[in-house]
Amino acid sequence: MKHPDLFANRTAVLITKHKKDEVIFPVLAQTGMNLKLLDTIDTDTFGTFTRDIDRKGTQLEAARYKALKAIEETGESIAIASEGSFGSHPTIFFAPANVELVLLIDTINDIEIAGWEISTDTNHSHSEVSSVKEALKFAKQCGFPSHGLAVRPNTGGDNSDILFKGITSEKILKEAVNKSIAESLDGKALLEPDMRAIYNPKRMKVIEKATINLLSKIKSLCPECGWLGFEITEWINGLPCENCFFPTRGIAKHIYQCKKCNHKKEIEYPYNQKYSEPTFCDFCNP
Numbered sequence: 001m002k003h004p005d006l007f008a009n010r011t012a013v014l015i016t017k018h019k020k021d022e023v024i025f026p027v028l029a030q031t032g033m034n035l036k037l038l039d040t041i042d043t044d045t046f047g048t049f050t051r052d053i054d055r056k057g058t059q060l061e062a063a064r065y066k067a068l069k070a071i072e073e074t075g076e077s078i079a080i081a082s083e084g085s086f087g088s089h090p091t092i093f094f095a096p097a098n099v100e101l102v103l104l105i106d107t108i109n110d111i112e113i114a115g116w117e118i119s120t121d122t123n124h125s126h127s128e129v130s131s132v133k134e135a136l137k138f139a140k141q142c143g144f145p146s147h148g149l150a151v152r153p154n155t156g157g158d159n160s161d162i163l164f165k166g167i168t169s170e171k172i173l174k175e176a177v178n179k180s181i182a183e184s185l186d187g188k189a190l191l192e193p194d195m196r197a198i199y200n201p202k203r204m205k206v207i208e209k210a211t212i213n214l215l216s217k218i219k220s221l222c223p224e225c226g227w228l229g230f231e232i233t234e235w236i237n238g239l240p241c242e243n244c245f246f247p248t249r250g251i252a253k254h255i256y257q258c259k260k261c262n263h264k265k266e267i268e269y270p271y272n273q274k275y276s277e278p279t280f281c282d283f284c285n286p
């Protein structure tokens with residue numbers, strides 16, 4: 001029994017207001033789905049990066065909420081939604097990271113498949129500036145004007161009505177900075193890159209990679225029952241140190257599990273490495 005064509009010729013609706021279809025559709029075209037855009041719902045009301053609206057729940061919950069909203073709105077049975085987050089990299093110290101999720105939900109077959117990508121190529125940062133000159137310097141570091149900026153007064157900013165978003169022209173940037181400086185109690189403006197995908201080509205690239213990850217999971221079929229979305233569910237560490245043979249935190253096995261029949265498959269040495277470098281050994285290098 002094989003199910004590789006579960007999605008072929010069915011309509012999938014992508015919910016986005018920020019042109020994510022430009023990177024998601026070319027990748028998912030390979031599935032044979034009819035890809036439809038739903039851009040009439042203001043996804044910003046579900047949460048934004050500029051802190052004017054808080055996001056509800058985890059990244060996965062937020063994407064799921066959007067996808068189900070798209071299904072409810074359109075009456076289609078497949079929806080795709082994407083959600084990003086920004087913070088510190090989980091393993092690289094002090095590195096800012098962008099985690100992107102592209103989620104597919106099929107309500108007829110009760111399928112949920114998540115594509116993920118983590119990248120340190122992000123301009124996520126912020127700066128408090130006291131002058132237009134400082135603002136322009138920070139803007140340049142963020143990749144302005146191909147990457148948009150958001151500006152607000154530095155103090156009272158979170159509660160202030162004054163928030164300029166999606167700035168891509170120097171003239172508007174200068175005006176926004178001067179106005180924010182004038183309004184702020186400490187005479188400073190707070191600058192951040194606008195992290196919405198449409199204003200952030202770096203983020204758009206990470207979303208594309210998350211979509212490629214989603215596609216590879218869709219194509220990964222259970223060897224037992226043929227159901228799609230056969231993916232890694234456990235990472236087993238204990239790769240031996242090449243010096244002392246003591247088990248390290250290095251990954252020794254990947255466990256794949258089918259969501260339909262629960263069939264499990266072990267892949268030993270998934271990174272084609274049988275030993276860990278002593279640098280990662282708690283015994284040799286505590």
Ligand SMILES: [Zn+2]
Pocket residue numbers: 222223224225226227258259260261262263
């Ligand atoms: Zn299976």
Ligand SMILES: [Zn+2]
Pocket residue numbers: 241242243244245246278281282283284285
């Ligand atoms: Zn060792």
